[in-house]
Amino acid sequence: MVDGYADRFDDVDAGKVLDALQILRTASRLIRELEAYFARHDLSQLRFLTLIVIDREPDRDSLAVSDIADRLDVSRPVVTRTLQGLEKAGLIRISHNESDARSRNISLSDSGKSTLERVLPGYFAILHRHVTGADG
Amino acid sequence: MVDGYADRFDDVDAGKVLDALQILRTASRLIRELEAYFARHDLSQLRFLTLIVIDREPDRDSLAVSDIADRLDVSRPVVTRTLQGLEKAGLIRISHNESDARSRNISLSDSGKSTLERVLPGYFAILHRHVTGADG
DNA sequence: CCCTCATGGTTACCATGATAACTATATGGT
DNA sequence: ACCATATAGTTATCATGGTAACCATGAGGG
Numbered sequence: 368m369v370d371g372y373a374d375r376f377d378d379v380d381a382g383k384v385l386d387a388l389q390i391l392r393t394a395s396r397l398i399r400e401l402e403a404y405f406a407r408h409d410l411s412q413l414r415f416l417t418l419i420v421i422d423r424e425p426d427r428d429s430l431a432v433s434d435i436a437d438r439l440d441v442s443r444p445v446v447t448r449t450l451q452g453l454e455k456a457g458l459i460r461i462s463h464n465e466s467d468a469r470s471r472n473i474s475l476s477d478s479g480k481s482t483l484e485r486v487l488p489g490y491f492a493i494l495h496r497h498v499t500g501a502d503g
Numbered sequence: 504m505v506d507g508y509a510d511r512f513d514d515v516d517a518g519k520v521l522d523a524l525q526i527l528r529t530a531s532r533l534i535r536e537l538e539a540y541f542a543r544h545d546l547s548q549l550r551f552l553t554l555i556v557i558d559r560e561p562d563r564d565s566l567a568v569s570d571i572a573d574r575l576d577v578s579r580p581v582v583t584r585t586l587q588g589l590e591k592a593g594l595i596r597i598s599h600n601e602s603d604a605r606s607r608n609i610s611l612s613d614s615g616k617s618t619l620e621r622v623l624p625g626y627f628a629i630l631h632r633h634v635t636g637a638d639g
Numbered sequence: 640c641c642c643t644c645a646t647g648g649t650t651a652c653c654a655t656g657a658t659a660a661c662t663a664t665a666t667g668g669t
Numbered sequence: 670a671c672c673a674t675a676t677a678g679t680t681a682t683c684a685t686g687g688t689a690a691c692c693a694t695g696a697g698g699g
Binding site: 640646651653656658659665666 | 670675680682684685686689693694695697698699
Binding site: 411412413441443444445448449467468469470 | 685688
């Protein structure tokens with residue numbers, strides 16, 4: 368498909384364009400598979416990654432909403448919404464920050480921690496398989 | 504970040520997992536850049552790709568809704584919605600299929616064709632640059 | 640002190656993906 | 670010919686990303 372177009376543009380190398388499209392396809396396949404996997408565990412990519420960044424935080428066991436947004440590079444409203452879901456599912460606890468009344472401390476509940484442990488192996492297995500398997 | 508986790512799983516190679524995460528990151532960057540580019544031209548990824556598959560169809564100058572959905576691998580409702588937008592923007596024409604009253608023929612308008620010509624060079628340039636540039 | 644401005648979070652709304660359920664038309668077995 | 674079933678598209682609804690606008694609170698200059 369690309370060749371017919373790329374022929375017409377001097378400064379473009381059809382091979383490289385195909386590489387880029389290949390990256391897009393591979394990623395899209397990977398994302399779809401991850402999403403299906405998470406859905407089976409009542410999670411989503413963002414819910415899972417949220418648990419991860421809290422868990423991985425050195426020295427602290429809680430993060431602020433904006434910390435999570437920064438680390439995951441998503442907008443704060445999306446984090447707010449995701450946290451509401453996670454709290455309702457009992458995977459995190461949200462408490463008030465004592466030194467700044469605007470801020471919240473987000474921490475993992477026991478259930479959140481065990482969910483993470485349960486889901487991680489499959490997550491890594493999928494990532495692993497995608498690079499090892501039929502990808503370019 | 505990955506290392507701390509991957510250490511704990513025997514059958515997982517942290518390097519490969521990092522490769523997979525790198526693909527995800529690269530793709531996500533590419534997608535974001537493409538989306539911004541399309542937005543500047545009053546398009547979206549899907550609107551653009553829809554124009555492309557109609558344009559590239561050999562022997563015919565129109566496609567059915569379900570053909571487009573198949574070629575782009577998106578659901579038919581999304582195609583319906585996208586086509587409504589493209590028609591309102593005057594980039595495509597939708598006519599009834601004479602031999603099957605359920606089906607529609609989607610074809611590019613002159614405006615659609617010229618939009619495609621205008622947008623393609625930048626599109627390929629972005630794909631090209633992403634593979635050539637700082638990607639892994 | 641208090642008024643302005645910055646910051647943390649949330650709400651409201653838009654775009655874009657999906658699936659389920661619906662309408663209209665075609666097709667095929669009896 | 671007619672009824673059951675399949676197919677083409679659309680509508681309705683949900684999930685998940687975004688931005689803009691909005692509170693509440695904190696911080697700093699006059």
